Structures are given as structure tokens and as C-alpha cells.
Amino acid sequence: MGGKTLYDKIWDAHWVGERADGMGLMYVDRHLLHEVTSPQAFEGLRLAGRAPWRTGANLATPDHNVPTVRSERVTGVEGIADEVARIQVETLDANCRDFGIEEFGINDVRQGIVHVIGPEQGATLPGMTIVCGDSHTSTHGAFAALAQGIGTSEVEHVLATQCLAQAKSGNMRIEIEGELGDGVHAKDLILAVIRHIGTAGATGHVIEFTGSAVRALSMEGRMTLCNMSIEAGGRAGLVAVDDTTLDYVAGRPMAPSGDDWSAAVTYWKTLHSDADARFDHEVRMDAGKLTPQVSWGTSPELVVNIDEGVPDPAALEDPIKAEVASRALDYMGLEPGTPMTQIALDKVFIGSCTNARIEDLRIAAGIARGRKVRVPQALVVPGSGLVKRQAEEEGLDRVFVDAGFEWREPGCSMCLAMNADRLYQGERCASTSNRNFEGRQGHGGRTHLVSPATAAASAVAGYLADPREMAA
Amino acid sequence: MESFDIHKGLVAPMDRANVDTDQIIPKQFLKSIRRTGFGDNLFDAWRYLDEGDMGKTLNERQLNPDFVLNAARYQGASILIARDNFGCGSSREHAVWALMEYGFRCVIAPSFADIFSTNSANNGLLLVVLAADEIDALFERVQARGFELEVDLQRQCVTADDGASWRFDIGRQHKQRLLSGLDDIGLSLECEAAIRAFEQQHRQRAPWVFQT
Numbered sequence A: 001m002g003g004k005t006l007y008d009k010i011w012d013a014h015w016v017g018e019r020a021d022g023m024g025l026m027y028v029d030r031h032l033l034h035e036v037t038s039p040q041a042f043e044g045l046r047l048a049g050r051a052p053w054r055t056g057a058n059l060a061t062p063d064h065n066v067p068t069v070r071s072e073r074v075t076g077v078e079g080i081a082d083e084v085a086r087i088q089v090e091t092l093d094a095n096c097r098d099f100g101i102e103e104f105g106i107n108d109v110r111q112g113i114v115h116v117i118g119p120e121q122g123a124t125l126p127g128m129t130i131v132c133g134d135s136h137t138s139t140h141g142a143f144a145a146l147a148q149g150i151g152t153s154e155v156e157h158v159l160a161t162q163c164l165a166q167a168k169s170g171n172m173r174i175e176i177e178g179e180l181g182d183g184v185h186a187k188d189l190i191l192a193v194i195r196h197i198g199t200a201g202a203t204g205h206v207i208e209f210t211g212s213a214v215r216a217l218s219m220e221g222r223m224t225l226c227n228m229s230i231e232a233g234g235r236a237g238l239v240a241v242d243d244t245t246l247d248y249v250a251g252r253p254m255a256p257s258g259d260d261w262s263a264a265v266t267y268w269k270t271l272h273s274d275a276d277a278r279f280d281h282e283v284r285m286d287a288g289k290l291t292p293q294v295s296w297g298t299s300p301e302l303v304v305n306i307d308e309g310v311p312d313p314a315a316l317e318d319p320i321k322a323e324v325a326s327r328a329l330d331y332m333g334l335e336p337g338t339p340m341t342q343i344a345l346d347k348v349f350i351g352s353c354t355n356a357r358i359e360d361l362r363i364a365a366g367i368a369r370g371r372k373v374r375v376p377q378a379l380v381v382p383g384s385g386l387v388k389r390q391a392e393e394e395g396l397d398r399v400f401v402d403a404g405f406e407w408r409e410p411g412c413s414m415c416l417a418m419n420a421d422r423l424y425q426g427e428r429c430a431s432t433s434n435r436n437f438e439g440r441q442g443h444g445g446r447t448h449l450v451s452p453a454t455a456a457a458s459a460v461a462g463y464l465a466d467p468r469e470m471a472a
Numbered sequence B: 001m002e003s004f005d006i007h008k009g010l011v012a013p014m015d016r017a018n019v020d021t022d023q024i025i026p027k028q029f030l031k032s033i034r035r036t037g038f039g040d041n042l043f044d045a046w047r048y049l050d051e052g053d054m055g056k057t058l059n060e061r062q063l064n065p066d067f068v069l070n071a072a073r074y075q076g077a078s079i080l081i082a083r084d085n086f087g088c089g090s091s092r093e094h095a096v097w098a099l100m101e102y103g104f105r106c107v108i109a110p111s112f113a114d115i116f117s118t119n120s121a122n123n124g125l126l127l128v129v130l131a132a133d134e135i136d137a138l139f140e141r142v143q144a145r146g147f148e149l150e151v152d153l154q155r156q157c158v159t160a161d162d163g164a165s166w167r168f169d170i171g172r173q174h175k176q177r178l179l180s181g182l183d184d185i186g187l188s189l190e191c192e193a194a195i196r197a198f199e200q201q202h203r204q205r206a207p208w209v210f211q212t
């Protein structure tokens, strides 16, 4: 018997048993909820006369749908101008009230994007199994928590049983050695990974990120990395526990303290893959040569270096890939060979569960400081009320506003454009979010995925820009 | 949930790789708090020329004549053949609800994204995985008007009218669930005692998990 992977360890520690039909049951420690994927689950619970199994395991917040302009937020839920959106947020409030689930409401300073607030509150802890009706739940894997996105039927299942019915996934290791250069960040790293293995590269697997480049990342950087595991097709992403993890978790409102803390730390320190653990699939990459990455197409694997040009589909051998590429160029309104840095922008979006934490805002502000925005609209949307407050304490809001950015209230905002923050037909945006799918940021909108540094540099250039040429 | 045993129906092609759930059902329809009402907005941005929104009725919409599912010959299709990584992206189960409400009972592709697969199993939408060259063969055949397939889950095979057939693999548990159409939560709650026992041990081992 070989050693265990980190995934094996967490899986084994939550294995309840097998159901009559042979499906495995995995115990769920933490369940995060938001307004979009939960209403039908609560409805199902009600119709079946069931109650949540363990109320305290659940934590809810509205994020996808909430407006981010101050004037719509001051009056709370009633202030949401879009009636359908308001009803959805009210429904979450009512469901949490009825079932006794803790919720950070729209104007609670702790409200924010569900994947930002979990770690911030210490609701996300190492070794936990975490689920949420949202694919980017993979974010929490940065804490060596097995965190997975689930569908609404599963949300109902977890509410009712505190378990997930699931077969085990494969183990995949992505080892990244070397040191990131100046102006190159975790976002560039994960875009490069997806470019390398493809959007289905990790399907059926849980990815563990290892190597010196990963160890050197802050928790914010690791969250960015794990966040986009789903864009590589992974069931979840993981990073082993180390001092960086423990330092981040210590003192969080929902983290253990005293004796519990010591006991927890002793256990958490075992949360790494054994030296002789076997992986079903291994990938190695070098961080040292990496440059800022930017997507040019309508899938997160369609990525180039910022100093490259738009690829030519005719140069691709695989006919299906060539077809995908030319369709993408058509949608994106791009010509092969155009240098990426000559692509003019209409909007810039700095935000989302990928890149709306304090470190992301610091990096972006470092570039924005003393410069002026040259795109028609540039938004900075903090990931949570607490991130916003922290940024304001550091004066980052002033830096952004002085440069011509709009400083908004926390939420998902233009990442998926369910609210008024969106692209219109043909508009082009440099975005720190995670998906460049057709229409993702608004019907007919065109998205280029980038790091916060590249987004800020692009905002002040008016074109996609190389942040290395715009040192802070 | 709807059970699945044998289904015969008209086949429609979706000749694109990486069809993501944002395409299957765009975000503006996710504001609904209901489980139904998504069928008319399946593939909304491809299917209509105008931008869709909740509450817009069908007669206000402009159909895109070039979109494959709008072709007269594919009306009533209940089996979709697709390319790699179908259903990638967002976890929205609304994508499965939209496909089923439109009338699809089965999607056949070389691969599917993980969360989409689970969501499909939880709603009785059968996903059939065939090898890329077998999918190519189906895309060839669907050129013929009125091409139908019979999908037999019990026997794990897909058969055309001329007798050509393709075998597929499916996990034992998924197969059982689909055949029985049983309530998943009900099945899990049969293990209530085991869950309680586990929970008690877990609370001893990791009390910090139960602080809230």
C-alpha cells in the first residue's frame, strides 16, 4: 500500500459509508449558500416536509444578484431596482429566517462573494469538506479543504442529509517550481495551467497544486489558483497546509481558539500528501519563465502571453480546434496576428471570487496610483464588505477614484452580469474574473481574462497592456 | 425524478466543443426561484437574434434562422449529439432543467463536465459517452433527415433504425438511479443511523467543525 494523497486523507476522514445503491456518502462540514441556486432546494425541502440536518453547518449570503451602486444599497433589499432580483434576494432572507440559517444580509459588513467571505470568517477551515451551489467553491481548496461546487438537487440533498452522494474522483498533481517574475501573479499561473492542460484537462480529478511557486503564494494567491481549478475541469483544487495557511486562519471569527486551536493545528499539519503517495496524473510546470497571460477567445484555455499576438486558426492542425478558434475570433472580433497590446478596450472589471481580495486590490492600486484611466468605464468591486473596509482604511479607494475607477459595493457584479454591471453588444473588457464564455459578461460582450495587475495597467493604457511596463 | 429505461427519438446535432452551461441557459434566467420555465430559453443567445430576458414572451422574440435547433427538420428532437466537454462551466442545474423542459431526454458526446453529469443524473437526463470516432459517425448519420436513435439504458446501447449500434459504459450507481427514478434524498436517509454515528465520532475528532 502506497501513501495517501491529501485528497485521499480528507475523503477517508469524511467517509460515512455506502448506500443501498452502492453510492458513497461523504459527510459535509460546511455548506455555503447564495440566492441563485438555493430557492428550489429550500422549496424541495419544504415540499418533502424535511428540515436541515445541521443548521449550524450552513452559512448564506446574497452575492450574485445584488446591485453594487451605493444608492441601490443604502435602503437594503428594498433598494434593489430589478424586481425579479429583489424577489430572489428576499427569498434567501426568508428561507434563512424560516430554517434558522445564519445569513450575512445585503447590508451586513460581512456580506460579500460567498467564496471571499468563507475564508474571511474562518468558516472555511483546513481539512473540512465544503460545498456550495456554485462551481467556484473550488476556491476554498487553498486551505486544504475538499471544496466542491454542486447543483441545486445536491444543495437540497446536503441540507437534508449533511452528506453528498458521490463516487471518488481521481488524483492529479500539478507541480509548479520556480519563482514568479515581477508583474506576474497567481492569476497568470492558473491561466497558464489551463492553457497547458485544457478546460477538460482535469475532468474527473481533484487537483493538488504543489511546488515552490505554490508554496511561495499568499493565501489570496492560492485561492486564485484553486478558484480556477474548475476552468481546468477539476472537481476541486487543493493546496497542502503550511504556516501561511495557519497564519491566515488564526484569529478569524469562526476559527477555533485555545485548546481547540492547538488540537486543530496538530491535525491540520498532517494535511499534505505522503511522500510515497501515487497520483493518477501528474503535470509539471515552470513558473520562472512565465509572463503575464491574457485570454483571446471564448474559453479559458484560449490564452497567450501578453507580448504575443492573436493566434491564427489556420496554423492549427486539429480541425475541431481550428473550428473552435475561428468561431472564437469571430465572436471576439479579432484578426489573427494582431498584437494583444494593440487591442483597445471599452471596459475594465476588477473583481470576482477570483481576484477581489485585499491583495488583488493592493496590486491593482499600486499600478493605478498617480495614473489616469483611459477606458470609458473601469469598475473596482471588492469581494466583501470587509475587504472594502480594509481597502478604504488603506486609502486604496482614493487611489482608484482619483485614477478614474468606480469604487463599488461588494458582489459578483460584472463577473456574470446578473445585475446592471455588464457589457453591451460588441463591448470589450479586460476582466479579472474567471470566464470568457460568449455573453458571460453581457449579451454580445467580449471578455479578456487577466490578472489584477494587467487589468489595472490596461485600464490606464486604454488597451490590453503589460503590467511589467508600468511598475508601481 | 423521471426514470429512464428505453427511449427512441429524433436526433439533433450540436457541433461545438466545450458547450458551457452559460450557453445552455444564460444568466438572466437564473433569477427565477422556480424549477420550471427554462425550456423556451434553452441556448437563448444562439437561438434568438434579440437579447432575451425574463418575462419576454416567445412572440416578442426573433428566432435565429441559422441556429441548428430552429431548423424544421429538428423540431421534436429528444436526443442531442454533441462534442467534447459538454456542460462545462457554471454548476447551474438550470441547464439540465432547460434541456429537459425543451424535450431532451439524452445527450450523447465524447465527454461531459463533472458537475453537469451529476446534475443530469439527479434529474433523469441520460448522458451517453461514446468514443470520438463513434460520435463522428453519428454526426455523419444525422445528415439524413429524420435520423432517429433508440437508447436502451438497461442494455447500455444506442441503436439506429438500420441496426447499427454502439455500446456505452455508465457507472453502476448512476444506471440504477436512472432506471429506478428513486428519490436520492430518500435513499440517503435510509442511512440516517450511519450518518448520525459518523457525525458523533467526527465531533470527537474535530470539535472545531461543530463550533457553529
Ligand code: SF4
Binding pocket: A063, A064, A113, A114, A115, A134, A136, A352, A353, A354, A411, A412, A415, A416, A433, A434
Ligand atoms: S464572482 Fe463570478 S464566478 Fe465567483 S461566485 Fe460570483 S458569479 Fe460565480
